[in-house]
Amino acid sequence: MPPKNNSTPIKTSESYTMTHEEEELQYEISKLRYQVQQISILRRETEANIDGLKEEMEAKLDGLKDQIIANMDDKLVEDHIEHQQQVLQLSKDNPTLVQNLMKQQEDQHHIERSYEEVIETRTRQVRSISEYLSKWKNFPVEDSTWEDENFIQKHQEIIKR
Numbered sequence: 415m416p417p418k419n420n421s422t423p424i425k426t427s428e429s430y431t432m433t434h435e436e437e438e439l440q441y442e443i444s445k446l447r448y449q450v451q452q453i454s455i456l457r458r459e460t461e462a463n464i465d466g467l468k469e470e471m472e473a474k475l476d477g478l479k480d481q482i483i484a485n486m487d488d489k490l491v492e493d494h495i496e497h498q499q500q501v502l503q504l505s506k507d508n509p510t511l512v513q514n515l516m517k518q519q520e521d522q523h524h525i526e527r528s529y530e531e532v533i534e535t536r537t538r539q540v541r542s543i544s545e546y547l548s549k550w551k552n553f554p555v556e557d558s559t560w561e562d563e564n565f566i567q568k569h570q571e572i573i574k575r
Contacts, residue, residue, distance in 0.1 A: 529569060533558055 432440065504511065533555070534547035545560045 528552070532566075536560070 528551040530549045530551045532546040533549050535544060536547075537544050544563050546562075546566055547558050548561045549555060549558045
């Protein structure tokens with residue numbers, strides 16, 4: 415006698431037919447998947463195009479910057495040459511006026527430091543030279559400078575004042 419089989423019989427796959435509605439849904443899903451793939455491809459292409467355009471625009475911008483700088487440099491040189499020609503002509507026409515203007519410019523740029531007092535003294539170990547922290551009139555203490563003995567000796571008359 416053959417052994418008894420207690421398990422349930424395995425069902426073979428039965429043929430299933432989709433309804434018309436299910437087929438339409440399946441078709442729509444396929445179309446949507448295809449569209450998603452196309453959109454993904456287009457997105458990657460668009461990003462690549464945008465990156466290329468960015469690089470192109472940056473290169474153009476750099477070129478424009480260089481042109482602007484070159485034009486500015488040319489303009490500055492032209493202006494400087496024109497100014498020098500005007501000064502030259504002015505000096506030929508009126509040398510005394512030019513001398514006076516130059517003297518005024520020198521006076522405007524010249525800051526005279528008047529000695530006020532010695533604040534501190536130190537001796538440099540390397541050269542064994544004494545230095546003096548010198549305070550200057552009309553300047554804050556932060557602008558004081560270290561001066562060596564030679565300076566102090568040369569300017570004794572100023573220091574005694």
